[in-house]
Every structure is written in C-alpha cells, then in structure tokens.
Amino acid sequence: MTDPDFVQAFDGVMKGRYANRFFIDRPVPHETVRAILEAARYAPSGANTQPWRVHALAGAAKARICADILAAHDREAAQHASEYTYYAPDLPDRYQGRKQEFGRVFYGALGIAQDDAAGRASQTAKNYAFFGASVGLIVTIDRRLETGSWLDLGMFLQNVMLAAKVRGLDTCPQETLAKYHRVLRRHLPIAPQDIVVCGMALGFCDTAAASRRGVMERAPVEAFASFHGFEAPPARDTGE
Numbered sequence: 001m002t003d004p005d006f007v008q009a010f011d012g013v014m015k016g017r018y019a020n021r022f023f024i025d026r027p028v029p030h031e032t033v034r035a036i037l038e039a040a041r042y043a044p045s046g047a048n049t050q051p052w053r054v055h056a057l058a059g060a061a062k063a064r065i066c067a068d069i070l071a072a073h074d075r076e077a078a079q080h081a082s083e084y085t086y087y088a089p090d091l092p093d094r095y096q097g098r099k100q101e102f103g104r105v106f107y108g109a110l111g112i113a114q115d116d117a118a119g120r121a122s123q124t125a126k127n128y129a130f131f132g133a134s135v136g137l138i139v140t141i142d143r144r145l146e147t148g149s150w151l152d153l154g155m156f157l158q159n160v161m162l163a164a165k166v167r168g169l170d171t172c173p174q175e176t177l178a179k180y181h182r183v184l185r186r187h188l189p190i191a192p193q194d195i196v197v198c199g200m201a202l203g204f205c206d207t208a209a210a211s212r213r214g215v216m217e218r219a220p221v222e223a224f225a226s227f228h229g230f231e232a233p234p235a236r237d238t239g240e
C-alpha cells in the first residue's frame, strides 16, 4: 500500500512547481545540476530514443551568452526567429482565451498595463538573463525527429523541473530563448541538425518577490477529462 504522506508530498511537488521569474544571486553547485539531470534522464521516450540534449550554463559562460543575447535583443530583435512555431497562428477560442487571461494575470501582477509595450518588452528581456537565476539550461532536439520525440522531450523537461523543485530549486521554462539560436550557436557546440527548443532558468527563488507573482489557475478535471466504464462513485452520505 502506498504511503499517503508520500502521495501528498509527491503531489505537492507537482502542484507547487510554477514558472518562477524571481531568483537570488546564489550559485547552484555543479553536482546539484548534474543530480537533477541524472534523475530527469529516467523520463520515458518512444522506443527509449531519449531525444533530449542539454547545455547547462553558469558563471562566466552564462554571463557571456546572456550579454550577447541581450545585445542582439536590443539592437536587432526582428532579425532573430525561432526555428519552430510554438503557438498556432489561429489559436482556437478556448486556448486564445486562456492566453489572454495569462497576459492579464501575468502583467497585472507585475503592474504592467496591457497597452504598455515598453513595459512588456522590458519584462521579456529578463528572459535573456534567465531572470537572474544562477543556472541557465539550453535544450535542443535533432530536427530530423518528429512530433512524438517532442512529446518525449516535454516529459524530460517536466522531470527536470520536478527534480529541481524537490531539491529546493525553482525553474522557468523559456521558449523565447529559441529565438536567439544563432547567438547561442556562436557560443555552444549545438550541432547544425539540432534545433534550440527552449531555455530554462534554474536557481534559488527570491521568495519575497515571487510571493507577489500572478498565480496561473488551472481548469478543473471536468474541463478536460471524461470517464467511461467506471463504477459510479458511492453516494454521498447526506446525514438524513
């Protein structure tokens, strides 16, 4: 029988993870980053193909890359583009509505008005310093792989985030870093056949700042799951 305390703790890690964008300047030891990747590599993948590749950055290497990306972002953002499309150009209403709600909650909590383009841009730029996290991950996948392998990569990334969380570290996955793959390629041994999928900030949370973040609600189970063939749940005791 599974220990209910362990179940609660495990679920708590999943429910407690969020995209943290506030970090303190405290180094994450190399062994910790390695231990996170060591646990995450147990992610499942189709036919055990394990299509993930990670470049972990810290210290001077990270600083050099961030400086170059920020310079490119300031001077020539329009000349940089991701090699893949994250959002469908015509998001169906359900998803478009959630995306708008995200913007409302996210920028609202930061005190940035909807029409404040400069405010939004300066928030976006924080991505390129990994929000001040001491570690930045750059995640790539072989472009010859298909959608299924991207599914595998997502599982690996979730493992990384949960392995970090359980070690007292926070993360923020960052698709926006894919835009600057040409800059990243100047610094990192990214093979030509590899696509930069995302970055990830990893570090110690600035808890005071993070407590003021916008909390992203989730749709309830009923909104995305239907159940078939289960026994009816026992009738609630109404006390009558």
Ligand SMILES: Cc1cc2nc3c(=O)[nH]c(=O)nc-3n(C[C@H](O)[C@H](O)[C@H](O)COP(=O)(O)O)c2cc1C
Residues within 6 Å of the ligand: 017, 018, 019, 020, 021, 102, 127, 172, 173, 174, 175, 176, 177, 198, 216
């Ligand atoms: C693959 C992926 C890419 C993301 N890219 C970014 C990003 O570039 N910048 C950012 O601030 N947040 C990014 N996010 C974080 C999402 O906005 C966040 O996960 C979502 O709003 C739900 O909020 P929560 O994770 O805090 O619960 C990304 C999330 C995922 C899963």
